Amino acid sequence: MLLDRDAAEIGAMAEALRPETRAFIDGEYRTGSLGESFTTENPATGEAIAKVVLCTGEDVDAAVTSARTAFEDGRWSGRSPRDRGRVLLRLAELIDEHREELALLECLDTGKPIRDAYTADITKSAAMTRWYAEAADKLYDEVAPTRPDVLAVVRREPLGVVGCVTPWNFPLYQAAYKLGPVLVSGNSLIIKPAEQTPLTTIRLAALALEAGVPPGVLNVVPGDGPITGAALGRHPDVDCLAFTGSTATARRFLAYSAESNAKKVCVEAGGKSPHIVFPDAGDLDEVAEAVVWGIFYHQGQVCSAGSRLFVHRAIAGELLDRVVLLAEALRVGDPLDPGTQVGALISDRQRRRVMDYIERGRAEGARLLTGGHGTRAGTGGHFIAPTVFDQVRNDMTIAREEIFGPVLAVLPFDDIDEVVRLANDTAYGLGAGLWTRDIDLALGVAARLRAGQVWVNNYDGSDWSVPWGGFKQSGTARDKSLHAIDEYTAPKATWIQTRPPAPFTLVTR
Numbered sequence: 191m192l193l194d195r196d197a198a199e200i201g202a203m204a205e206a207l208r209p210e211t212r213a214f215i216d217g218e219y220r221t222g223s224l225g226e227s228f229t230t231e232n233p234a235t236g237e238a239i240a241k242v243v244l245c246t247g248e249d250v251d252a253a254v255t256s257a258r259t260a261f262e263d264g265r266w267s268g269r270s271p272r273d274r275g276r277v278l279l280r281l282a283e284l285i286d287e288h289r290e291e292l293a294l295l296e297c298l299d300t301g302k303p304i305r306d307a308y309t310a311d312i313t314k315s316a317a318m319t320r321w322y323a324e325a326a327d328k329l330y331d332e333v334a335p336t337r338p339d340v341l342a343v344v345r346r347e348p349l350g351v352v353g354c355v356t357p358w359n360f361p362l363y364q365a366a367y368k369l370g371p372v373l374v375s376g377n378s379l380i381i382k383p384a385e386q387t388p389l390t391t392i393r394l395a396a397l398a399l400e401a402g403v404p405p406g407v408l409n410v411v412p413g414d415g416p417i418t419g420a421a422l423g424r425h426p427d428v429d430c431l432a433f434t435g436s437t438a439t440a441r442r443f444l445a446y447s448a449e450s451n452a453k454k455v456c457v458e459a460g461g462k463s464p465h466i467v468f469p470d471a472g473d474l475d476e477v478a479e480a481v482v483w484g485i486f487y488h489q490g491q492v493c494s495a496g497s498r499l500f501v502h503r504a505i506a507g508e509l510l511d512r513v514v515l516l517a518e519a520l521r522v523g524d525p526l527d528p529g530t531q532v533g534a535l536i537s538d539r540q541r542r543r544v545m546d547y548i549e550r551g552r553a554e555g556a557r558l559l560t561g562g563h564g565t566r567a568g569t570g571g572h573f574i575a576p577t578v579f580d581q582v583r584n585d586m587t588i589a590r591e592e593i594f595g596p597v598l599a600v601l602p603f604d605d606i607d608e609v610v611r612l613a614n615d616t617a618y619g620l621g622a623g624l625w626t627r628d629i630d631l632a633l634g635v636a637a638r639l640r641a642g643q644v645w646v647n648n649y650d651g652s653d654w655s656v657p658w659g660g661f662k663q664s665g666t667a668r669d670k671s672l673h674a675i676d677e678y679t680a681p682k683a684t685w686i687q688t689r690p691p692a693p694f695t696l697v698t699r
């Protein structure tokens with residue numbers, strides 16, 4: 191197995207990869223109409239991995255036409271749910287069978303540790319696809335409780351052509367979030383992966399074709415945001431746009447919709463999630479571990495990262511000692527090394543952005559407990575040491591803005607109302623965690639927190655059977671679970687007038 195090898199062996203495997211870099215339109219790989227390309231880079235070395243086709247508006251048009259034709263002629267939308275499920279089940283198997291190749295591509299493209307790419311990103315992408323495949327023929331439509339002379343059948347109908355624009359932090363997994371519910375319900379799909387990390391999504395297209403997804407039903411249009419993403423967002427023949435990324439870009443997609451065909455826009459956006467530790471939290475070693483992984487997993491580039499730690503003043507010292515020890519013990523290293531726990535940030539731009547926030551934290555009076563500097567100089571990679579700031583106030587920049595990097599802001603508190611008010615005092619509402627042994631306190635505070643998911647005595651638990659999404663500027667849609675299928679379907683009523691029921695006749699002999 192991949193993770194039993196050492197970094198040199200894994201490096202040689204990565205070196206041998208020849209990633210596909212073309213767009214996938216109408217069931218085949220194609221070069222772009224204008225012959226333009228962009229470079230995808232390895233964040234751990236700063237070196238180019240490959241030149242990737244940049245799709246222009248013309249290529250997006252071709253993908254939309256292909257997706258529309260496929261939707262209208264019923265080659266996928268017209269098949270039985272069970273048939274679609276079988277194909278997606280095969281796709282899940284193929285993702286599993288290619289998990290070494292996909293994990294290597296993901297690791298190279300994102301800078302995330304190979305252990306995470308292999309055990310989390312790819313494994314979960316297969317599992318999520320399988321979950322939707324299995325759900326395919328287990329969903330029933332409705333008959334409404336109307337008058338007896340009417341049969342009102344309410345069917346879940348696919349929306350048609352769905353565009354999907356994904357971020358760079360979990361490229362294949364984010365594609366799988368959308369692919370399952372979009373395709374299982376009969377839609378056609380066009381994915382524009384993030385320009386930093388297009389390789390696994392491009393590869394996914396060929397696996398889908400091999401699994402039996404017909405040409406045109408899944409298209410992949412690599413490219414940048416302002417050209418390719420905007421062309422999809424503004425396209426008059428796209429029925430729904432599923433977006434995951436920053437809140438700033440989410441707003442753009444809402445504007446694209448308003449300016450084009452008022453397409454449905456499903457948004458999953460940023461976060462600034464509070465992680466609250468009450469004095470009766472229990473085992474502080476366990477809490478510290480959850481705090482550290484809650485912020486430093488994937489270098490803090492996680493939408494639901496627990497980036498604001500609210501700790502009760504009575505236990506703040508004890509908890510922070512543990513958090514700092516654990517943060518300093520994290521192995522920041524070569525992402526291709528299976529022993530690495532923290533890899534590289536996605537780009538030099540992102541590294542500079544995070545360093546600016548660290549400077550702002552210092553300048554605004556927060557106390558730096560550990561980190562605060564770059565690391566692994568000389569590798570060419572974009573590494574920052576796990577960083578913890580204490581004595582943060584909720585009005586400081588590092589407590590208000592989504593840093594999307596390995597920076598934890600610690601804010602002490604004294605009472606319940608105060609911490610609920612501070613936790614909710616943010617534009618975001620994605621995740622929230624809390625630790626207490628008091629069930630009444632846990633349920634009471636969980637109910638008052640404005641977040642799409644609240645974790646009690648754990649942080650960042652997730653499963654494809656549980657809906658995922660945000661409140662406020664963290665988003666409007668729900669990924670995962672059967673609720674995601676509602677995003678890509680609409681209830682359609684067929685109203686059938688029947689004859690009035692015959693009166694009962696008493697039969698006498």
Ligand code: NAD
Nearest residue numbers: 356357358384414415416419420435436439458459460493
């Ligand atoms: P981003 O908004 O910069 O980019 C996301 C996608 O939008 C990319 O594919 C990009 O090419 C495209 N895009 C960018 N500008 C565009 C424009 N002007 N027009 C059209 N498309 C455009 O986000 P990112 O930096 O890739 O990802 C990080 C963000 O994603 C963070 O804010 C994070 O919280 C969020 N995120 C949210 C979730 C969630 O489930 N809520 C999950 C993962 C990431």
